[in-house]
Amino acid sequence: MSKELFPVIGLEVHLQLKTEKKMFCNCKNSFENKPNINICPVCTGQPGAMPLMNRQALRFAGEMANALNCKINMFMRFDRKNYFYPDCPKNYQITQHDFPLGYDGEFFFFSEKRQYRIKIQRVQMEEDSAKLNHIGDDLSAGSFIDYNRSGVPLLEIVTGPDFEDAEAACAYLEFLKRTAKYLEISDCSMEKGSLRVDTNISLTGQKGSLPGYKVEIKNLNSFIAVKNAIEYEMERQRGIINSGNSSSLCDETRLWDAANKKTLGMRKKETESDYRYFPEPDIPPLFIQDKNISELKESTKLTPFFAMNQLINTFKIEIGDAYVITAEKQFYEFFTETSKYTSQYKKIVNWLTGDVLFNLRKKGIDLSGSKLTPKELGGIIERIESGALTGKIVKELMPELIEGASVDKLVEKKGIKPISSGGELDSLIRGILKKHPEEVKAYRNGKTGLIGFFMGEVMKGTKGQAEPRRAKEALLKILENKEE
Amino acid sequence: MKKLTIDSFRGKSVDEIKKTIKKNISAADPKINAYLEAFDIDKFEQGKGLLANIPFAVKDNILIKGMISSCASRMLADYKAPYSAFVIEKLLSEGAMITGRTNMDEFAMGSSTENSAFMTTKNPLNEEYVPGGSSGGSAAAVASGMCAFALGSDTGGSVRQPAAFCGIYGYKPTYGVFSRRGLVAYCSSFDQIGVLANSIEDIAMVSSVMNDKDPYDLTSYLDRELKELGKIKYTDSVFKSGIIGVVNTFEGIPVSPEIEASYKKLVGELRKMNLEVVNISPPFLEYAIPLYYVLSAAEAASNLARFDGVKYAFNKRSASYQKLLMKTRGEGFGREVKRRIMLGTFVTSSGYKDEFYKKANRLRTNMKKSYDALFSNIDYMLLPTTPTPPFKLGEKIDDPVAMYYSDAFTTFANIIGIPALSIPYDTDPKGLPIGMQVLSNVKRDVDLLTFCANLVRKLK
Numbered sequence: 001m002s003k004e005l006f007p008v009i010g011l012e013v014h015l016q017l018k019t020e021k022k023m024f025c026n027c028k029n030s031f032e033n034k035p036n037i038n039i040c041p042v043c044t045g046q047p048g049a050m051p052l053m054n055r056q057a058l059r060f061a062g063e064m065a066n067a068l069n070c071k072i073n074m075f076m077r078f079d080r081k082n083y084f085y086p087d088c089p090k091n092y093q094i095t096q097h098d099f100p101l102g103y104d105g106e107f108f109f110f111s112e113k114r115q116y117r118i119k120i121q122r123v124q125m126e127e128d129s130a131k132l133n134h135i136g137d138d139l140s141a142g143s144f145i146d147y148n149r150s151g152v153p154l155l156e157i158v159t160g161p162d163f164e165d166a167e168a169a170c171a172y173l174e175f176l177k178r179t180a181k182y183l184e185i186s187d188c189s190m191e192k193g194s195l196r197v198d199t200n201i202s203l204t205g206q207k208g209s210l211p212g213y214k215v216e217i218k219n220l221n222s223f224i225a226v227k228n229a230i231e232y233e234m235e236r237q238r239g240i241i242n243s244g245n246s247s248s249l250c251d252e253t254r255l256w257d258a259a260n261k262k263t264l265g266m267r268k269k270e271t272e273s274d275y276r277y278f279p280e281p282d283i284p285p286l287f288i289q290d291k292n293i294s295e296l297k298e299s300t301k302l303t304p305f306f307a308m309n310q311l312i313n314t315f316k317i318e319i320g321d322a323y324v325i326t327a328e329k330q331f332y333e334f335f336t337e338t339s340k341y342t343s344q345y346k347k348i349v350n351w352l353t354g355d356v357l358f359n360l361r362k363k364g365i366d367l368s369g370s371k372l373t374p375k376e377l378g379g380i381i382e383r384i385e386s387g388a389l390t391g392k393i394v395k396e397l398m399p400e401l402i403e404g405a406s407v408d409k410l411v412e413k414k415g416i417k418p419i420s421s422g423g424e425l426d427s428l429i430r431g432i433l434k435k436h437p438e439e440v441k442a443y444r445n446g447k448t449g450l451i452g453f454f455m456g457e458v459m460k461g462t463k464g465q466a467e468p469r470r471a472k473e474a475l476l477k478i479l480e481n482k483e484e
Numbered sequence: 485m486k487k488l489t490i491d492s493f494r495g496k497s498v499d500e501i502k503k504t505i506k507k508n509i510s511a512a513d514p515k516i517n518a519y520l521e522a523f524d525i526d527k528f529e530q531g532k533g534l535l536a537n538i539p540f541a542v543k544d545n546i547l548i549k550g551m552i553s554s555c556a557s558r559m560l561a562d563y564k565a566p567y568s569a570f571v572i573e574k575l576l577s578e579g580a581m582i583t584g585r586t587n588m589d590e591f592a593m594g595s596s597t598e599n600s601a602f603m604t605t606k607n608p609l610n611e612e613y614v615p616g617g618s619s620g621g622s623a624a625a626v627a628s629g630m631c632a633f634a635l636g637s638d639t640g641g642s643v644r645q646p647a648a649f650c651g652i653y654g655y656k657p658t659y660g661v662f663s664r665r666g667l668v669a670y671c672s673s674f675d676q677i678g679v680l681a682n683s684i685e686d687i688a689m690v691s692s693v694m695n696d697k698d699p700y701d702l703t704s705y706l707d708r709e710l711k712e713l714g715k716i717k718y719t720d721s722v723f724k725s726g727i728i729g730v731v732n733t734f735e736g737i738p739v740s741p742e743i744e745a746s747y748k749k750l751v752g753e754l755r756k757m758n759l760e761v762v763n764i765s766p767p768f769l770e771y772a773i774p775l776y777y778v779l780s781a782a783e784a785a786s787n788l789a790r791f792d793g794v795k796y797a798f799n800k801r802s803a804s805y806q807k808l809l810m811k812t813r814g815e816g817f818g819r820e821v822k823r824r825i826m827l828g829t830f831v832t833s834s835g836y837k838d839e840f841y842k843k844a845n846r847l848r849t850n851m852k853k854s855y856d857a858l859f860s861n862i863d864y865m866l867l868p869t870t871p872t873p874p875f876k877l878g879e880k881i882d883d884p885v886a887m888y889y890s891d892a893f894t895t896f897a898n899i900i901g902i903p904a905l906s907i908p909y910d911t912d913p914k915g916l917p918i919g920m921q922v923l924s925n926v927k928r929d930v931d932l933l934t935f936c937a938n939l940v941r942k943l944k
């Protein structure tokens with residue numbers, strides 16, 4: 001019988017910071033246009049060029065480290081990581097090895113189902129490499145080098161080996177991405193490479209103890225790839241261990257082959273290069289002041305973790321709904337703003353995640369492109385509640401509402417208004433019942449399930465303009481009173 | 485051979501200055517080989533500013549926009565600088581005229597200028613002898629009237645040692661006084677640009693122009709006192725407040741009898757002048773050379789990694805990146821450069837890093853503390869610049885360790901970042917120059933220059 005095995009999973013994430021300038025020079029941080037236009041002696045590694053320090057990148061990194069509850073190194077230093085590669089203009093990368101900006105953190109995050117906690121080992125700043133554009137598939141044909149990306153600020157975030165499954169790892173990635181987006185420090189696009197993930201995974205027979213090997217998986221281009229790669233790799237390793245070959249598992253780097261959904265061996269780690277780290281002499285160590293740290297800690301920048309707690313605890317929203325609302329900062333902010341005009345919080349969630357989102361998507365815009373104001377939505381919800389409007393009407397008007405039309409004017413212009421005055425509704429209902437004498441008889445003989453049929457007919461007859469609650473009351477009254 | 489100072493050019497027209505320089509270069513340089521390239525100074529137009537029309541030479545590891553900066557290496561033989569060094573910008577903005585780029589040891593690695601990939605520079609005082617190095621071309625140019633002053637770089641003595649060998653003044657400031665932007669890095673934490681000239685006044689003048697905080701060099705700083713230093717003040721009061729530390733014996737460092745005799749003579753003169761002279765023993769001085777070669781090689785291996793044939797300069801086109809690297813670097817670098825890259829890679833490799841790189845770094849920290857403590861008791865320190873007078877061409881080129889010991893008295897100033905000035909003091913029995921070195925604590929550059937100028941005037 002195979003023994004129980006527990007996965008040990010850790011993630012290394014690289015985030016490109018969306019600063020105005022590059023990390024160590026004044027070149028524009030932009031690399032999607034023509035190649036080699038945002039370059040200078042520093043980011044192309046010319047002789048005699050020296051690094052600057054991008055204060056904005058430092059602040060962004062500090063904000064992220066703070067959101068990950070890291071300790072901030074009072075003595076912060078940059079180091080050189082020495083290796084030869086054609087995309088590395090100096091053939092060393094300026095990074096942080098011994099004294100990273102943040103360390104010993106603890107990140108609290110949510111999935112749509114539960115809350116998690118993960119240890120953050122380090123948050124370090126470094127520079128991105130240039131981009132190699134290979135000519136065709138055949139590497140021997142040569143490559144072009146685009147230095148626009150060279151020197152773009154990167155943040156490396158390393159977790160402890162604490163994830164127990166692919167689901168938790170993916171929930172972490174999603175929430176980390178949300179956090180960086182809330183802080184407005186990165187675009188976090190895996191597609192464009194502004195968020196990159198390496199996964200370390202191994203299996204242990206004893207929960208809490210680390211096995212003697214670690215497999216790193218690279219080339220993960222989407223969250224789905226991360227999930228699939230972890231699950232594949234767990235099975236692969238489980239198979240090896242269960243067949244009694246566990247000694248063949250060693251430190252290695254594997255590539256995720258998304259097309260064939262498997263990991264491929266790339267290199268064993270014992271042959272990996274020695275980076276010969278040493279302190280970067282061109283950047284004096286930074287002594288972080290207490291006041292810088294307290295400024296960070298007192299930062300009032302919104303995080304998705306705070307937003308989730310706010311929704312769950314203050315507004316009593318269910319975790320799944322809260323997770324949807326907090327997907328984007330503007331959604332959450334729209335929610336809280338709307339909550340000033342109505343206390344029907346659940347209704348706000350329903351409208352926002354339902355018709356508002358649906359219509360925005362249909363138009364291909366996001367919330368910032370919508371002209372529907374929180375005040376208008378709050379008012380609409382209140383009026384539906386009071387019967388002055390119906391959901392059906394608002395649903396139909398939503399495409400125009402997100403264009404900024406006022407609901408009152410629309411209703412007036414189109415001549416639609418909810419039929420809620422007693423007399424009008426009563427006569428309408430009587431008219432409908434007259435058309436269905438058989439069903440009325442059956443209902444009065446105890447087949448009360450027919451109420452749904454009558455409601456449908458009423459709504460049909462009023463073209464949805466009847467306020468449902470009132471219509472039902474009126475219908476029941478007439479049916480129970482046995483009036484004709 | 486006439487030594488030229490900035491003052492000797494004052495009041496002369498730009499055409500007269502050009503004529504003098506062209507005449508001196510064509511007379512001396514065919515024999516001396518100071519310049520890798522003498523510029524066409526006829527193209528220079530009338531300068532304006534504090535250094536208007538003053539001719540100066542530039543060591544070939546300091547970038548001048550649009551001109552070749554070869555570092556005397558095959559690797560950069562055709563490399564045209566895409567920008568100018570900060571100090572070049574400063575000097576040009578005050579109207580100075582660049583006479584050319586001078587020969588050096590390849591990538592500033594050497595003490596005789598024999599490691600140049602292109603030619604050997606001779607000592608203008610005796611052509612059988614080396615001019616010193618690595619800024620040998622700059623020193624020879626100043627010593628033979630081919631410019632008023634020259635820029636060099638000093639990583640372990642490369643300004644002071646050739647200044648001493650050529651009988652001129654050589655100044656290495658406190659680390660950070662001159663921006664290193666545009667100086668091709670050898671050992672970034674030791675490298676400083678320095679000035680070679682025929683007078684301390686000239687050094688002070690040029691230094692006040694070049695000093696500034698450069699936003700592109702995070703290690704540079706503005707020294708207000710130096711920036712505002714106009715003329716050096718001549719006053720005996722500098723002697724009353726200055727305590728000079730001297731050594732009795734050169735423990736652990738082999739010093740030639742000529743040097744020892746000169747040094748003792750100078751100490752005697754100081755005592756006779758009633759200066760306050762105290763005996764000191766410079767801490768860890770005997771470890772300076774090994775420490776220097778561990779740390780400088782470590783940084784050099786990293787700094788020179790960028791020369792890979794991919795982006796610019798020399799390359800040997802090859803079918804693979806590995807081959808391109810090996811061929812380009814194998815053929816582009818000279819022997820001494822390769823030796824130091826190998827050494828630097830070794831001392832930072834895992835398994836050896838603790839024993840070499842880290843240990844040397846700890847010693848460096850201890851040295852800084854010890855000298856800081858020493859300088860709380862003294863203001864200046866007097867040492868010979870070199871342990872021997874100039875040596876002959878070819879004499880030490882096959883004995884790297886003997887060559888390294890040329891810097892026995894100079895490297896520690898780079899290790900701890902203090903300023904130092906080499907003064908031409910004496911000649912040996914063969915008539916070759918002997919230099920003496922005065923050092924002070926960090927950021928006391930103006931005190932050092934003022935003290936030395938007063939001392940030199942008194943000694944005359």
